[in-house]
Amino acid sequence: MVLFMAGLGCCVLGVVAATVISLERRVIVVTLVGSVGCLLTFTAASQVLVSGRAESFHSSLVLPLAGINLTLDPLGALFVAMTSFVGVATLVYCVGYARGELRSRSALSLLLVFLMSLLVVPAASSVVTLMFFWELMALSSMLLIMVEQRRRVETRVAAQWYGAMTQLGAASILLGLLLLSTKGGQTFGDIRSHVAALSPTLRSFAFVLTLIGFASKAGAVPFHVWLPKAHPEAPSPVSALMSSAMVAMGVYGIVRVGNDLLGGGTLWWWIIVVALGVVSALFGALHAVTSVDLKRLLAYSTIDILGLVLIGVGCSGALAASGHPRTAHLALIGALLLVVSHAAFKGCLFLGVGAIERATGSRSLDHLGGLIRRIPISTALFVVGALSIVAVPAFSGFTSEWLLLQGLLHGFVGKSSPTLIMLLVGVVALALTGGLTAVAFVKVIGIGFLGQARSTAAASAHEVPRTMQIGMGILCIPCVVLGVAPGIVIPLLNRAIQTGHSSSVSRPVETGIGLSLVHLRGAIEPMLLLAGFVVIVAVIAGANSIRRRPARKVEAWRGGGDRPTARMQYTATSYAEPLQRVFADVLRPEIDVEVTHAVESHYYEQSLSYESRVGDAIERLAYQPAIRAVTRVGLAARRIQNGSVHRYLAFGFIALLIILVVLA
Amino acid sequence: MTDIGSSLGYGFIASLMQVVLVAIGGPLLMGLMAKVRARAEGRVGAPIYQPLRDLRKLMAKEGLRARYSSVVLAAAPLVVLGSTTLAVAISPLVTTHPLLSASSDLFVIVYLLLTGSITMALAGLDTGTAFGGMGSSRAITIGALAEPALLVAVIALSIQARTSNLPTIVADTITHPVWTSTPTRLLALVALVIVVIAETGRLPVDNPNTHLELTMIHEAMTLEYAGSDLGLITLGAAMRLGLLFTLLVNLFVPWGVATGSSVLGLLAAVVFLVLKTSLLAVVVSLIEVHSAKLRLFRVPELLAGGFVLAVLAVITELVTR
Numbered sequence: 004m005v006l007f008m009a010g011l012g013c014c015v016l017g018v019v020a021a022t023v024i025s026l027e028r029r030v031i032v033v034t035l036v037g038s039v040g041c042l043l044t045f046t047a048a049s050q051v052l053v054s055g056r057a058e059s060f061h062s063s064l065v066l067p068l069a070g071i072n073l074t075l076d077p078l079g080a081l082f083v084a085m086t087s088f089v090g091v092a093t094l095v096y097c098v099g100y101a102r103g104e105l106r107s108r109s110a111l112s113l114l115l116v117f118l119m120s121l122l123v124v125p126a127a128s129s130v131v132t133l134m135f136f137w138e139l140m141a142l143s144s145m146l147l148i149m150v151e152q153r154r155r156v157e158t159r160v161a162a163q164w165y166g167a168m169t170q171l172g173a174a175s176i177l178l179g180l181l182l183l184s185t186k187g188g189q190t191f192g193d194i195r196s197h198v199a200a201l202s203p204t205l206r207s208f209a210f211v212l213t214l215i216g217f218a219s220k221a222g223a224v225p226f227h228v229w230l231p232k233a234h235p236e237a238p239s240p241v242s243a244l245m246s247s248a249m250v251a252m253g254v255y256g257i258v259r260v261g262n263d264l265l266g267g268g269t270l271w272w273w274i275i276v277v278a279l280g281v282v283s284a285l286f287g288a289l290h291a292v293t294s295v296d297l298k299r300l301l302a303y304s305t306i307d308i309l310g311l312v313l314i315g316v317g318c319s320g321a322l323a324a325s326g327h328p329r330t331a332h333l334a335l336i337g338a339l340l341l342v343v344s345h346a347a348f349k350g351c352l353f354l355g356v357g358a359i360e361r362a363t364g365s366r367s368l369d370h371l372g373g374l375i376r377r378i379p380i381s382t383a384l385f386v387v388g389a390l391s392i393v394a395v396p397a398f399s400g401f402t403s404e405w406l407l408l409q410g411l412l413h414g415f416v417g418k419s420s421p422t423l424i425m426l427l428v429g430v431v432a433l434a435l436t437g438g439l440t441a442v443a444f445v446k447v448i449g450i451g452f453l454g455q456a457r458s459t460a461a462a463s464a465h466e467v468p469r470t471m472q473i474g475m476g477i478l479c480i481p482c483v484v485l486g487v488a489p490g491i492v493i494p495l496l497n498r499a500i501q502t503g504h505s506s507s508v509s510r511p512v513e514t515g516i517g518l519s520l521v522h523l524r525g526a527i528e529p530m531l532l533l534a535g536f537v538v539i540v541a542v543i544a545g546a547n548s549i550r551r552r553p554a555r556k557v558e559a560w561r562g563g564g565d566r567p568t569a570r571m572q573y574t575a576t577s578y579a580e581p582l583q584r585v586f587a588d589v590l591r592p593e594i595d596v597e598v599t600h601a602v603e604s605h606y607y608e609q610s611l612s613y614e615s616r617v618g619d620a621i622e623r624l625a626y627q628p629a630i631r632a633v634t635r636v637g638l639a640a641r642r643i644q645n646g647s648v649h650r651y652l653a654f655g656f657i658a659l660l661i662i663l664v665v666l667a
Numbered sequence: 668m669t670d671i672g673s674s675l676g677y678g679f680i681a682s683l684m685q686v687v688l689v690a691i692g693g694p695l696l697m698g699l700m701a702k703v704r705a706r707a708e709g710r711v712g713a714p715i716y717q718p719l720r721d722l723r724k725l726m727a728k729e730g731l732r733a734r735y736s737s738v739v740l741a742a743a744p745l746v747v748l749g750s751t752t753l754a755v756a757i758s759p760l761v762t763t764h765p766l767l768s769a770s771s772d773l774f775v776i777v778y779l780l781l782t783g784s785i786t787m788a789l790a791g792l793d794t795g796t797a798f799g800g801m802g803s804s805r806a807i808t809i810g811a812l813a814e815p816a817l818l819v820a821v822i823a824l825s826i827q828a829r830t831s832n833l834p835t836i837v838a839d840t841i842t843h844p845v846w847t848s849t850p851t852r853l854l855a856l857v858a859l860v861i862v863v864i865a866e867t868g869r870l871p872v873d874n875p876n877t878h879l880e881l882t883m884i885h886e887a888m889t890l891e892y893a894g895s896d897l898g899l900i901t902l903g904a905a906m907r908l909g910l911l912f913t914l915l916v917n918l919f920v921p922w923g924v925a926t927g928s929s930v931l932g933l934l935a936a937v938v939f940l941v942l943k944t945s946l947l948a949v950v951v952s953l954i955e956v957h958s959a960k961l962r963l964f965r966v967p968e969l970l971a972g973g974f975v976l977a978v979l980a981v982i983t984e985l986v987t988r
Contacts, residue, residue, distance in 0.1 A: 292811075372795065373735075373795070375737045375738070375739070376737060393781075393785065394778060395778065395781075395782050395785070396775055396778050396779060396782065401778060405772070405774055405775075408774060408822075408831075409831070412822060412825050412826065412831060413829070415826045415984075415985065423985050427978075427981055427982070427985070430819070430822055430981075431815070431819060431978060433818075434814070434815040434818035434819050434822070435815045437781075437814055437815070437818060438781075438810060438811035438812065438813070438814030438815055439811055441781060441784075441785055441807070441810070441811060441814070442807050442808070442810075442811045445785055445788045445789060445792075445803075445807055448789060449788065449789050449791075449792030449793075449800075449803065450792065453737060453739055453789060453792045453793045453795070454792055454793065454794070454795030454800075455735055455795035517769070517770065519769070523829075523830070524829065524830035524832055524835055525772065525830055525831055525832060526769045526770065526772075526832070527769075527770045527772055527775060528767065528769060528770045529770075531767050531770060532753065532757075532767065532770050532775065535753050535756065535757070535766070535767060536749055536750065536753050539749045539752045539753055539756070540745050540746070540749040543745055543748055543749060543752070543899070544745055547745075547895055547899065551730065551895065552729070552730075553730070554729075554730030554731060554732040554741070554894070554896070555729060555730065555731050555732070556732055556733075556734045557731050557732070557733065557734065558733070558734055559733035559734070559735065559736075559794045559795070559796050559891060560733075560796065560798075560890060560891060561796075562798070567795070567796050567797065569795065571796070571797045572792075572795045572796070572797065572800055573792065573797065573800025573801065573803070573804055577800075577804070578800065578803070578804045579804075580804070581804060581805065581808040581963065581964070582808050582811065584964065585808070585812070585964075585967045
């Protein structure tokens with residue numbers, strides 16, 4: 004715990020440093036102090052994960068009235084370790100990335116405040132501590148989204164959406180946690196010991212309320228609308244932190260409250276979680292396929308992957324509730340491994356988009372192309388993240404999805420039909436998103452990095468500073484290591500899920516050179532598969548190069564015409580057009596075709612404009628009407644506020660009368 | 668120690684046999700299907716071993732590569748062929764004890780094949796020509812829609828066998844012959860046949876003989892390839908066809924696959940496998956003769972049908988056991 008507190012102290016020190024140090028050295032000093040802090044918290048969290056012993060800290064000096072309660076147990080330590088890792092990578096990246104507004108005192112200190120609150124949230128062990136740092140996390144990230152607000156007005160709209168959604172979510176969480184602490188005591192220990200005395204209805208209310216808040220933070224549809232707006236507008240390091248660490252806090256919250264504080268709960272709670280997960284996974288995957296803006300695409304893919312995680316968490320809860328603890332743990336391990344590897348690959352991808360933006364000035368796929376020749380190192384690092392997310396074997400995405408699938412697959416036992424239906428729906432959603440995610444990222448790599456440059460900026464792109472590459476490289480390490488040798492982290496995950504009420508279950512996964520399920524038939528050895536692949540490719544390449552001259556370079560086949568220009572290539576929009584058409588009923592694209600006819604004859608067309616846009620159908624159909632209704636109520640309320648002091652005095656008098664009457 | 672050594676040695680021999688068998692058998696299968704088609708249309712047709720001769724010709728030719736291409740174009744043939752070969756080596760084609768049989772998971776095989784498809788789609792985009800992009804976009808669309816049907820069909824089989832380990836499923840099917848006639852298996856079989864037709868680019872999804880820009884899918888992606896690169900890709904595609912066909916017959920008619928550890932059993936298994944797969948190839952190509960290519964935007968309906976059948980297979984398994 005000393006190390007953890009020292010790490011947090013470093014973050015505070017970084018905030019101070021950001022405000023006092025002059026511009027030239029500010030970035031390097033702040034990132035250095037912050038990185039040291041993250042390394043300390045990482046060490047502290049790893050110790051807890053390895054030993055399995057929780058450590059606590061309490062002080063009544065820090066937060067007035069309630070005091071601060073921190074407990075680093077294995078579940079929290081997993082998320083602290085993950086956040087610290089992403090934190091180090093992001094801060095290293097910042098050294099090269101920070102320019103303009105991001106180097107200002109306010110932005111850098113906010114970045115460290117954000118990082119610190121992300122580190123404290125999973126360690127908080129009382130309602131007050133959790134909510135305080137939850138709000139600090141929300142506010143600091145909201146301000147960070149607006150860092151570039153002078154140059155780009157869009158950031159303000161994004162921050163508004165984010166602020167509204169996150170405050171509604173926080174209110175919901177607070178209400179839920181308050182319901183839980185009604186029997187006395189606001190620390191998690193008190194809640195655990197009193198929760199059995201609460202009525203089932205109250206517990207269910209509390210779970211649903213906290214679920215709404217946490218699911219909204221995890222970007223679950225239909226509470227996701229802020230995510231594809233906020234993540235793209237933030238500076239890339241902030242997007243990376245938000246998309247890899249902050250959304251994971253939503254999952255942490257659901258597991259903490261549902262599995263730990265409430266001790267499992269009933270089946271229908273988890274049916275809601277799975278339903279949220281299924282809708283999010285499909286919605287996110289489909290929108291990721293059709294997005295053209297790289298960051299927006301990544302934001303939707305975050306919704307997709309977090310949806311899969313929610314499916315895993317929900318199925319795990321349901322299996323536990325229907326008496327299958329072993330498969331429940333298997334599914335939960337898969338889900339948590341997916342959270343961790345998502346943090347790594349999504350962090351890497353967002354930092355990669357930052358690198359692309361730095362190199363070309365654009366993040367629209369339709370302005371890129373041919374980047375593999377201009378920025379080869381950044382491309383390679385980005386591709387590692389992309390291979391991981393599409394679950395190519397021997398990358399972390401595959402290993403975690405495999406474990407998740409095994410959990411669901413072996414859950415198909417017994418006769419409890421609601422659980423079976425849920426598992427079926429979960430498995431089908433997992434299958435449907437797999438192919439769609441592959442399309443989204445083939446599109447990103449194929450259109451963005453291969454082919455010919457679609458703009459002069461892309462044609463003259465320059466490789467980004469070394470520190471940015473190192474930042475991305477740090478996040479590539481877990482993408483590969485968790486994929487090839489998942490055995491390293493499985494015991495730690497085993498410890499992380501043994502919290503609270505479910506501490507007596509044996510390990511569901513045995514680790515050796517690969518992974519094998521205990522008492523169930525299933526195993527993979529990614530390291531041997533990779534070795535086999537390397538040997539086979541080496542043999543083929545060797546056999547193919549015997550007595551052969553290197554291939555001659557020629558012009559691409561032009562079909563008898565002129566040399567193909569960059570504009571003749573497929574674009575991101577046209578690449579995904581067939582799928583957009585297939586799923587038009589869900590995506591509801593808005594297509595405008597305008598034809599101007601020639602004056603001489605109606606049969607000839609002078610010009611034709613075609614515009615196709617895929618907006619967020621849920622935002623359009625659910626949120627916009629709600630916003631309009633609220634605005635209408637607000638305008639109506641203005642009528643009684645006409646600025647007359649007499650009228651306001653009359654209101655006060657009437658209100659006083661009513662109160663007196665009621666009291667009497 | 669000797670036991671591990673001998674089982675490793677056996678696994679290695681068996682896997683090597685499978686790779687050689689599919690590397691030669693895949694092209695021959697294509698030749699056989701072309702021959703059946705030709706005969707059914709009243710032509711003589713090229714000899715069955717014509718694809719092998721084509722491969723030999725391609726491998727002897729000079730390599731050509733488009734000027735504005737990256738390492739992806741050069742590496743794609745190796746990755747496509749390598750991933751398919753790995754899948755062939757670890758699948759239970761002639762024996763239930765191939766190399767790495769513990770990792771021979773259905774999901775590993777599916778994702779290895781997906782890796783090949785992704786690589787091919789990227790190679791199509793690498794030169795920045797309209798044809799490559801067109802083929803890539805179409806192929807990945809069909810791949811994305813075939814993938815869920817494939818996965819769910821595979822899950823149906825895994826739920827029945829209570830494992831997703833492929834050799835175990837095949838071995839258990841041999842000991843539980845009843846499984847092959849359960850509604851789950853039959854529904855999954857139809858779903859898998861649809862997926863295999865889509866994944867191997869056969870009619871009515873894709874026409875392997877076309878070079879007409881309106882219709883071609885796989886051929887458009889490989890348009891920039893020539894010489895030995897094209898040879899490797901063609902071999903990869905043929906091996907993919909061989910792997911999917913042999914897996915299909917082994918999952919539904921597993922008899923003949925060697926479960927012991929005798930070399931004689933392996934040889935007998937090869938004979939059985941060749942017979943079973945040839946029969947399937949003849950049936951598929953007779954279906955092909957009688958079907959016209961579907962419009963691209965009708966293909967999703969076919970694949971959705973496969974997907975629904977696969978989901979039904981899972982549901983029947985849950986209901987009937």
